[in-house]
Amino acid sequence: MRQTWVTPGGVHPPENKIQSLTQPIGSLPIPEKLVVPLGQHIGAPSIACVKQGDIVLKGQKIADPAGTVSAAIHAPTSGTITAIESRPIAHSSGMEALCVEITSDGNDQWIEKSGISDFEHTSSSALLSIITEAGIAGMGGAGFPTSVKLNPGFQRPIDTLIINATECEPYITADDSLIRERAEEIVEGIRILSHILGNPHNILIGIEDNKPEAIAAFEPHTQDTGINVVSFPTKYPSGGEKQLIYILTGKELPSGKIPADIGMVCVNIGTTYAIKRAVVDGEPLISRVTTMTGEACEINRNYDVLIGTPVAHLLEHNNFDAQRCSRVIMGGPMMGFSLTSKQIPIVKTTNCILAPSVEEIPHNEPAQPCIRCGMCAEACPASLLPQQLLWYSQAKDHDRLQSHNLFDCIECGACSYVCPSNIPLVQHYRSSKSDIKKAQEEKIKSDQARERFEFRKQRIELAEKEREAKRAARREAAKQAKASTGTDSMADIVAAAQARTAAKKTSPEQELAKLERAVSSAEMRVQKAQDKLDAATADSETDEKINILSAALSGAQQKLEKARTRLAEHSK
């Protein structure tokens, strides 16, 4: 037995995992229409590379990643693109976002797949680009693009690879059933990960001891491979990345750091499996295992669901009873969010659809006042003081919230779970976090505005002084000229005229300052033109407008060049 460490706090909600484990992973008939959101991951939403009316094959790319932290998206089945428009998506706010709708042709015809049989002889960068192309993003919940995570850079060598098979949320069994049925493929995925990360010293599969079948399923495939299956007592939220790192290694992830900073990479089971499929079988990420459970559905089991399948399709095939249902949750009962519409599609991060009955998860009781009993602090896995955070949250005391480490809250919900006063604590923290972020952004903006204003004031004062100096010089010259008018010789007149011109002429320092100002304002104009052009490109304005803006930009650049040459000449 390998040593494990015990995290503080945690709760033991009823597991309710047995219901969905009575049958193997099933599959559903292909829905008539699939709705694939373009933003299923952390980072910029992908950019559609198909048009309405295009015909696509299963696995064909329909959206390109928009930058490094983004992911490609593929057609889950063959058919026609029938819409690219805003639809309700899987998000706790119930918001809408751009989605690609594919009307299935019923043939489910694959593109040509090209897998790699010997990944051991393939370079890490080639494997990473396969993972990027396959659109793989963390399937445990966060949806962080996996190829970014697997490329921490040479300055952060990885010595520990952690495979997160904890699945600590009640009800969810997607990872459990995936391991039971496809352990061999998962282990192959782990070997690919290990190869990409330069064969880290420790490879640990972290799994709670409530999954003995899954642990046994790993055994034949991990023997003599250096892969350690580490089981530890079941406790929510052991599957949180920070918690799992501590449980397995006894090390804490410093606040604000990522695991790679301490030489670790943490990958979810579903993601590991998807990597194997992408590399060895050449299949992009177009389906995932999702648990369909809860008493409001007659059938509880796991399905291999196509990304983009509307939740309604899943519910209907499991005899959903809307009358009995208290809410429909995407994810588990601790961290999942309730869906506003049945039409919301399954995405890469959807590990569970929970449709509990009212008896199972009753409607929320009204909140009572906080009596600071401290049960929340005993349950908090991050050793925060939730009761104090609530107090300062209500008072909107941002300083106190930050000194009480609000941003180390992982929103696991253990505090709300134990709260005898039924206070939705996590909701208060979420709201305060976004308030603080907003206030910080506003502060930066107002600081910039103040700086701009002060600089402008200074500039005007300086210009005024210069003008005043010039006026004084002129007055002086005129006075002298007047004084000398008595003895009006030609030479005097010429001298006076020369003096006037000399007075008019600015000193070399003033000239230099003037030229410098010219350069800096030209630079500003170039920057402005550039910004405008960027904004226009981002908003996909018409070509004509973009042409005009780029002409303006090059004009401004030329002027800047001129101003710079003049300045250079002057300073010689």
Next chain:
Amino acid sequence: MAFKQVTSPHAHGAQNTAKVMQLVLWATIPGLIALTWHFGWGSLINVILACITAVASEALILEMRNRPIGFYLGDYSAIVTAVLLGLALPPLCPWWVVVVGTLFSVVLAKQIFGGLGYNPFNPAMVGYVVLLISFPIEMTTWVVPLALLPEGVAHPGFVESLKLVFFSAAPMDGVTGATPLDSFKHAAGLTVDQIYQTDSLFSQALFAGVGWEWVNLGFLAGGIVLLASRVFTWHGPVAMLAAMALMSLIFWDSGSSQSPGSPLMHLFSGASMMGAFFILTDPVSSAVSNRGRLIYGALIGVLTYIIRAWGNYPDAVAFAVLLANFTAPFIDNYTLPRTYGHTDRRKATERLDD
């Protein structure tokens, strides 16, 4: 079709405030039985009177504050306050003492500050201290424990007790006397051994004081039940009792005539156990973190001992708790736990932006 939108977590544990309060009420029963056994029906009458007053006055204030009465009375917090005050008051004290004390507890100490969760001071102790300094005679007249009653004299029966509480003007003669702490304090010039030999309150006791040792054992038993049910953590009570034991050990003075008493006497006399497990554990007015509660509990232990040993009052849990209530927000500022991923504990008063 639109579904109901609810924030996570969706699952909720079985605990609720009313259940916690009910558990606290159940846990006072051993103490109440010991009080009733040794001092007659007076404590039970106190408790009942206080409960009626508390519920009525809380309902009235809720009505005035336009709050739903049933919802707030249903949290049982007014009853807990009333029961604790009733248990702390001398048995057979006049009815108006109980009523005035309860009104101060519920109305002044709790509702005026915003009701449950917002009281900076322990409501029961506010009521108790108001009574102690307003009606010192009524508040210091204790019934003689059963074992020390003269031959042929018994505690009055329930109906007789009710009559005494409602109609008797003067405190009863014959069945009233000093408490062990009182008696000890006023036995000047005697060594501890002499007191233990001459004073029947001690000479007939098992280890601390006749009757009182059982009352304290009763509250200790109830407290252990609450501790095991995780209603509170051990930090506050253990710190208070340990601090009190340590203080009495340091100043034991080998039992001379100057000695303020043994650790055993202090732990099992007066309101020690009730204070440790039922009073300072009021979460609303105490420090919040475990480390904070250690300091808070120890402070109460030390203050109680200081007032008992060198102050004017024989017992001092109420004063100690109220004084510690003042310090709780200050303690909280400097006893934050170390959060995951941080190397140091932080102070609540840290300012980040400047």
